[in-house]
Amino acid sequence: MIKVYNFARGARGLRIFWQCEEMGLPYEVKVVPFPFPDDYRARNPAGGVPFLEDDGGVAINESVAIMLYLAQRYGPTPLLPAGDDPAALARVLQMTVLTEATLGGSMNTLMAAHFVAPEGDKRNWSVLGLEERMAHALGYVSDTLGDQPYLAGEAFSLADIAVSTALGIWRGALNGAIPDRLVAYRERLAERPAYQRAQARAAGG
Structure with a gap:
């Protein structure tokens, strides 16, 4: 089990x-x-x-x-797409890993600064830099989604699960802004049984 x-x-x-x-x-x-x-x-x-x-x-x-x-x-x-569709497989792996390597790695430090750091360090240069990194990464995710229903095209995948939950952390823990396209995307995924x-x-x- x-x-x-x-x-x-x-x-x-x-x-x-x-x-x-x-x-x-x-x-x-x-x-x-x-x-x-x-x-x-x-x-x-x-x-x-x-x-x-x-x-x-x-x-x-x-x-x-x-x-x-x-x-x-x-x-x-x-x-997780099969190897006979290497482009879809590559996209799913990339976007799934991005949720922790890029989004999660940045958010962990930002949450520590927000909730734990002394007042004078809450807006230090590393925090400002990570906020810029998050804005760029979220823009990239939004552009990758584009007008597709899912991040790897027509099929729901691990990437959608991983990204949607990362967006939930960003908004829930830090009240972070996300592009309108990703707001609608996340709301649509939340309707899945x-x-x-x-x-x-x-x-x-």
Whole structure:
């Protein structure tokens, strides 16, 4: 049985729930408090959430790595295009990884500055630079989407799950602005039944 450890309402764990719902995979949600208790640190020495355990002794961190693992182990799935469509595969992999390598990496520092930094450091040069980086990256995502229904074209994919949840972190934690095209895109994805089921699981339903 797939077990996903996550904070209550944690958006990165929501990615995993959403993917499992889209793929029809049974999974168990384990809510983890913060600070992490000793038994969780023993189970997951790297720390952080989400963290997934699976049959066969699998234990894996990092939300994007978990997404790729699930698609590979329990696929094939339309969420990860096959190798016979290399352009779609490349786009899905690129945009999925971008959500943490570019968007998530920037947001983590911005959230630390916003919530933890001393007042004099909340608007320092690194914060201003990361805000510019976020604006550029979100513009790039919007341009990539263009007039397509999904980031890789006509088919919903891992990239859409990963990007939509990153947009949720940006807006929810930092009240960040996103292009109008991405607002409409995110609202449309939120209508998917699998997303709504995942949200209910994340909220303890």
